[in-house]
Amino acid sequence: MIEDKNQKQTSLDSLGEFGLIDHLTKKFSVKNASTLKGIGDDAAVLNFKNKSVVLTTDLLLEGIHFDLSYMPLKHLGYKAVVVNLSDVYAMNANATQITVSIAVSNRFTLEALEALYDGIYKAAEAYGVDVVGGDTTSSKTGLMISVTALGDVDLESVVKRSGAQSNDLLVVSGDLGGAYLGLQVLEREKQVFKVNPNSQPDLDTYTYIIERQLKPEARKDIVKLLKDLDVLPTSMIDISDGLSSEIIHLCKQSKVGCDLYETKIPLDPQVISTCEEFNMDSTTVALNGGEDYELLMTISQQDFPKIKANPNLTVIGYMTDLSNGMNLVTRGEAKIPLTAQGWNPLGPEPKDH
Amino acid sequence: MIEDKNQKQTSLDSLGEFGLIDHLTKKFSVKNASTLKGIGDDAAVLNFKNKSVVLTTDLLLEGIHFDLSYMPLKHLGYKAVVVNLSDVYAMNANATQITVSIAVSNRFTLEALEALYDGIYKAAEAYGVDVVGGDTTSSKTGLMISVTALGDVDLESVVKRSGAQSNDLLVVSGDLGGAYLGLQVLEREKQVFKVNPNSQPDLDTYTYIIERQLKPEARKDIVKLLKDLDVLPTSMIDISDGLSSEIIHLCKQSKVGCDLYETKIPLDPQVISTCEEFNMDSTTVALNGGEDYELLMTISQQDFPKIKANPNLTVIGYMTDLSNGMNLVTRGEAKIPLTAQGWNPLGPEPKDH
Numbered sequence: 255m256i257e258d259k260n261q262k263q264t265s266l267d268s269l270g271e272f273g274l275i276d277h278l279t280k281k282f283s284v285k286n287a288s289t290l291k292g293i294g295d296d297a298a299v300l301n302f303k304n305k306s307v308v309l310t311t312d313l314l315l316e317g318i319h320f321d322l323s324y325m326p327l328k329h330l331g332y333k334a335v336v337v338n339l340s341d342v343y344a345m346n347a348n349a350t351q352i353t354v355s356i357a358v359s360n361r362f363t364l365e366a367l368e369a370l371y372d373g374i375y376k377a378a379e380a381y382g383v384d385v386v387g388g389d390t391t392s393s394k395t396g397l398m399i400s401v402t403a404l405g406d407v408d409l410e411s412v413v414k415r416s417g418a419q420s421n422d423l424l425v426v427s428g429d430l431g432g433a434y435l436g437l438q439v440l441e442r443e444k445q446v447f448k449v450n451p452n453s454q455p456d457l458d459t460y461t462y463i464i465e466r467q468l469k470p471e472a473r474k475d476i477v478k479l480l481k482d483l484d485v486l487p488t489s490m491i492d493i494s495d496g497l498s499s500e501i502i503h504l505c506k507q508s509k510v511g512c513d514l515y516e517t518k519i520p521l522d523p524q525v526i527s528t529c530e531e532f533n534m535d536s537t538t539v540a541l542n543g544g545e546d547y548e549l550l551m552t553i554s555q556q557d558f559p560k561i562k563a564n565p566n567l568t569v570i571g572y573m574t575d576l577s578n579g580m581n582l583v584t585r586g587e588a589k590i591p592l593t594a595q596g597w598n599p600l601g602p603e604p605k606d607h
Numbered sequence: 608m609i610e611d612k613n614q615k616q617t618s619l620d621s622l623g624e625f626g627l628i629d630h631l632t633k634k635f636s637v638k639n640a641s642t643l644k645g646i647g648d649d650a651a652v653l654n655f656k657n658k659s660v661v662l663t664t665d666l667l668l669e670g671i672h673f674d675l676s677y678m679p680l681k682h683l684g685y686k687a688v689v690v691n692l693s694d695v696y697a698m699n700a701n702a703t704q705i706t707v708s709i710a711v712s713n714r715f716t717l718e719a720l721e722a723l724y725d726g727i728y729k730a731a732e733a734y735g736v737d738v739v740g741g742d743t744t745s746s747k748t749g750l751m752i753s754v755t756a757l758g759d760v761d762l763e764s765v766v767k768r769s770g771a772q773s774n775d776l777l778v779v780s781g782d783l784g785g786a787y788l789g790l791q792v793l794e795r796e797k798q799v800f801k802v803n804p805n806s807q808p809d810l811d812t813y814t815y816i817i818e819r820q821l822k823p824e825a826r827k828d829i830v831k832l833l834k835d836l837d838v839l840p841t842s843m844i845d846i847s848d849g850l851s852s853e854i855i856h857l858c859k860q861s862k863v864g865c866d867l868y869e870t871k872i873p874l875d876p877q878v879i880s881t882c883e884e885f886n887m888d889s890t891t892v893a894l895n896g897g898e899d900y901e902l903l904m905t906i907s908q909q910d911f912p913k914i915k916a917n918p919n920l921t922v923i924g925y926m927t928d929l930s931n932g933m934n935l936v937t938r939g940e941a942k943i944p945l946t947a948q949g950w951n952p953l954g955p956e957p958k959d960h
Binding site: 290291294295296297298299300301302303304305306307308309310311312313315317318319341342344345347351353355356357386387388389391392393394395396398400402403404405407409412414415416490491492507 | 643644647648649650651652653654655656657658659660661662663664665666668670671672694695697698700704706708709710739740741742744745746747748749751753755756757758762765767768769843844845860
């Protein structure tokens, strides 16, 4: 929230579109054999040989999906890539290429876009994907980022949302609720800052949850782990809208029911302590918080021995017949129907802004 | 510009994201064997067998790229698809899939989005492409459309911008300048309408150029024609920014020069008459107008007999050694260096809005 007023500021108007794209992407290199031609023609040219291709796209808008008052542009660039790659990994695929399109108003400087592209570059390097195209244009208000991601996968390894069977185990990677709580902390600090611009926030006790919000990672490692463990999930989805909403997707598309055990939901100690501080229920936060970018999957019971010792994977319930419905089994062993209260991007009052 | 005030108007707030996407895309069907799974999972699943894949993306923003006061939403949806497909055809590829992401403010109703998607549907049907994904979100101001298009092509048939050789013929499809002039007519009518909202515009004499602006077509037919004629261009690009700008791209990327003959530039009679009416130079309009979505290509002289009788293709010049530079040879046989005055989407005052 503290700006260095002495930074060099170059107006975007002084560069043409082509000069800008060249400038921003000049250090991007090609890492995948499937990328035959990247940026610089009417279209990129790719060749996936016999592999199947997965394709996904996401739109991020200032004021709707992010707030630049606490989201540094470099982190935003990183996150914009990660949220798309998460969808690729949720198909059990290997992420290979992205395109990045941005619309910016003239309040952004060249240096601001360089910071954004630095984050995009960092993510592309970290996940081994090639930036093969995009579009850059002006906007009347604010910043908009559209990322499309491609990945390759053997057709028999594709994991859809629709393959869960009754009695399959419901498994989640990592822990839940952190990203949402990180946002609550940042929002609180923003309000404090508005009242007293000289206040210096002490965020040391929130390091993990703030990083979950500002610099989320996609679980490329889980896709590799599943391969190493020789486990092919029967269904999989990434957690962007919240655990509850994603479980409902798996159940509806697989035509099964589910019992989710409240006591099994993995929570980081910082999530638990921050929930206490904010007087929030940690189960509600994990169910509806969203933006965790963990992978939620179902696996056959016969694969349980392969995963049970792994600290990255937690069994949180099991799938049932459709007639059982979708339930949360509470600490008190009551069964409550799951409802999707996840983030509705078209609602009149998005919950996290 | 005349609205039917009795149309049914449904607020977007009353629908969730998932309900909206389902509703808008329910009549979209799969037409390509390469589309294994379209909308409905974390990502689409495609398989191109041994074909190479071309990938391109474009961003269209209200107030920057289109003006809804004269661009009907259905036409806008159609055009958003067409401008992307044009890039696929410019690689000499067959367009196969698109993703469409939109951000809308709450001033748009469900019926407005239905009109937009109706145009997208019409284009997908007309060009035989599958809509396999996208994202829908709210915006604080206006409408934003991001389209990504994929196509397949045999690797040896890919035509890049970089393959032109000295002495190759410079060839263009269709005619030029119409889209830009159509925009001038629509802008003039908008100003008239502002002064007198009851005026009924008589646009009969501008039918062709207005259609070039509001409902452009991508030259899928030219890709087929070239194959039928057994002509593989040495380089190709689509004309989005204007003939001059695109010639410069071909020359720079191919490291050649060019002589373009003013008298050879194909112009529709309506372009000529409207230029006279607006007191504009038709050559300037063709060179710098843009949005024509014709294909500009270079072909080897030995292929000239194959194309010379074809009314869809016009030879407008030839490529030279780099040292010759890039020139317009005028009616008076003077040589003037070509300059790119095409549309700069990052300029402070975009010329056509």
